[in-house]
Amino acid sequence: MSLPPSARPYRSKRHRPCDQCRSRKLGCQTGDGIPCQRCRAARIDCTFDNPPPKRARLSESLSFSVSSVDDLPATSHGEVGEILVADIPHLKSSADSVQSPFPSLEFGQVSGPSPASGIPLATRPPTQFVQSIDRLEHGYAQLFGASAESDPWLLRHCRFDDSGMKYFYKIHFRNAGGVPTAQRIPVHFMISSGDLSDGLKQETRAGLGQVTREQLDCLVPPEYGRRLVALFVKYVFPALPVISRSQLGLTIPSYQLPELSVLAKVPVHLLAAIYASAFPFVAHDDYLCVLNTYHSSPVQRLWRMVYELVSEEIHTPRLAVLQAALLYLHQQPADEARYTTADTPFLWSFVGQIVGLACSLGVHIECRMWGIPAWEKRLRRRLWWAVYTEDKWRSLLMGRPPYIHPAEWDVSELDEGDFLVGPRQGFSTSSCDTEIPFRYLVNLARIAEEIHETFYTLRASQILNANFDASAELGRDLLEKLNTWYSTLPETFRLPNWSKSVHGQAPYPTSIHFAYLLLVVYVYRAMLRPMARSSCPPMIFDLEEMAATSPLPVDDPTLDFAEISGIEPFPEISMSDVTPYHPPEHSCQSSLCQENL
Structure with a gap:
């Protein structure tokens, strides 16, 4: 008796995917009956003819050699998930499956020993759809380093979905995709829910209240903000390209005003930093230069908003936080302090904070092979080189040890492809981008x-x-x-x-x-x-110790150290004397x- 087309054929106690979805290791959605959604979209036959490979009981694997047990992939917490053993010869006769106490930890199919190490490795999924890491809906992303608590080499054995995601309760894993390859390490991000850090944000909030978009719109109405963004792209971007023009809708390489709907999607801290960075160039806009004549400049209040929001959002960072921090570092000092005040230690400490933020976001790792949009690849690479430039220049100018070490990053040099505008299918470069x-x-x-x-x-x-x-x-x-x-x-x-x-x-x-x-x-x-050549350093005297041990009358203001034997007087040098040096x-x-x- 044949089943109706809307019913799914019975194969086991658990509904298994069709042959096509299982071969590609993709989710099989058959809520509306067969064919599944993927086969229906691809217009191919949705079949269930090929049975899944057999799985072995953990009790039957006690006959493994010690080395075989050690080769089983494990998570960073030590659990062993489901392991497909169809390609391991001495396990093909096992008929039952292993039920993991943590069923959400599923490992990919073992394809056999690695030629280099002899250890069975999980095959990567054949396809992965492009998805932004910076704009995930589930929270914010931070990189798993090589020595992090979740080992990247073990995480690569997890079974991710076709978007590179592995979901848990409030902490998920995101596989960057495209790695590991030759000379590249596995790259994974931890995606955390933003509400887990609400308390920490309040602790580091620099202001008395929360900065809102309404406050920003009161300082700079959006209609004026469009012109400031255009000034930023024209005058600031060529020297500090830390924004994505395509994400602002500026796909035409000219003096173009962004749409108000686009500005509404830009985070407040980044938009305020763009406004403040563009204000020195309002004289080049016929409309803004008149307004600036009759209204006081809101630049200082804008920079204050940027600093407060960066201090708050750094707990749940996205690329916009790094972008705003880099622009904040380049703010022009107030007129009264421009020529009279040296840089305080805050500046160098803030550079270290920016470098740490960049490494947490993973921009120090080459991303051209990742499964992320092209605009995000270009932005990440430009952001890294902006951070690198700040670290190297300021460490030399301020005489400080650099934060960035050569062995800890691998981003390749910039080229014209990093300054494209728009999608890759119809990319273009502005006339000034080539130079x-x-x-x-x-x-x-x-x-x-x-x-x-x-x-x-x-x-x-x-x-x-x-x-x-x-x-x-x-x-x-x-x-x-x-x-x-x-x-x-x-x-x-x-x-x-x-x-x-x-x-x-x-x-x-x-x-x-x-x-x-x-x-x-x-x-x-x-x-x-x-x-x-330097002269010999002066002798050091501790007056407190001399008061207790020395017979010299240290309280006598007429004491002349030049009379003490062994001390040669040094001539005074007047800074006003001009002596030619030969x-x-x-x-x-x-x-x-x-x-x-």
């Missing part, structure tokens, strides 16, 4: 890192501070690299041709040349350091100066 200043500043940051490692680390300074010959030899190589970098600049970025660049653009060539000359100064500064003759020095000046 975008950010790419040249990133390459210059690579040289800045090498200068810091060569001359300005603690160990290098101790070794080279008195060795002129070694310093000169190392400096030659670095100056040659700077010259090579300069030769790669387009003609419009070179002096004196930079004035021929596009009219109305921000002075990017000036900034690039200033950064280049600054590195040249740092090289010569380190090379000339051995020529200024360096000692040195053949290496003279030839070096003639070659590079």
